[in-house]
Amino acid sequence: MSTTTPRVTLTEVADMTPEQLAVYEKFQSNLTRALLLTKNSAAAHLALGGTFTVGLLSLLDREVVVLRVARLRDSEFERLLHYPLAKKAGLDDTGIKAIEDGLYDELPPARAALVRYVTDCMVDHKASEEAYSTLRAYYSQNEVAEITHLAGHSAMTAMYLASLDIPLDEGIASWGRLTEVQDEVKS
Numbered sequence: 001m002s003t004t005t006p007r008v009t010l011t012e013v014a015d016m017t018p019e020q021l022a023v024y025e026k027f028q029s030n031l032t033r034a035l036l037l038t039k040n041s042a043a044a045h046l047a048l049g050g051t052f053t054v055g056l057l058s059l060l061d062r063e064v065v066v067l068r069v070a071r072l073r074d075s076e077f078e079r080l081l082h083y084p085l086a087k088k089a090g091l092d093d094t095g096i097k098a099i100e101d102g103l104y105d106e107l108p109p110a111r112a113a114l115v116r117y118v119t120d121c122m123v124d125h126k127a128s129e130e131a132y133s134t135l136r137a138y139y140s141q142n143e144v145a146e147i148t149h150l151a152g153h154s155a156m157t158a159m160y161l162a163s164l165d166i167p168l169d170e171g172i173a174s175w176g177r178l179t180e181v182q183d184e185v186k187s
Contacts, residue, residue: 060089075158110138
């Protein structure tokens with residue numbers, strides 16, 4: 001567990017309004033407690049994250065994107081949350097290291113293209129024509145759009161946590177009911 005002292009006072013569960021508690025119960029984490037400091041974006045942020053679990057990308061591709069962003073943004077929270085999901089998706093420690101370290105030659109061609117594209121997006125804030133074209137050889141334009149959106153969401157989450165020095169949870173929260181937040185935001 002991180003020993004970081006938050007720059008902000010996290011919302012205490014006992015002090016949450018019924019509306020805040022309903023959001024927190026979907027994803028019980030320090031991220032949610034920190035997002036609840038905003039006026040109305042906590043549920044929407046979590047719902048957006050939930051959309052990727054039922055989106056166009058496979059579990060494996062989703063975890064490749066998030067793990068690479070986590071490394072490039074030095075997000076221990078994102079890594080700890082997504083490492084078990086990456087293992088569940090079939091990645092071993094060698095494959096995870098290759099993704100995190102951008103070792104393109106050690107990855108299958110489609111995965112290397114995905115990691116290179118995400119790297120461009122995070123480092124240069126725009127994928128190069130070469131990275132985009134190579135990725136398109138393996139993914140549809142809709143999947144590329146989702147990859148880009150997921151990378152941005154992961155980076156935004158990492159930036160939010162780092163900038164406010166939000167500490168890691170003692171136990172990593174489960175995605176559990178997170179997709180329910182998406183349904184509630186739509187209504």
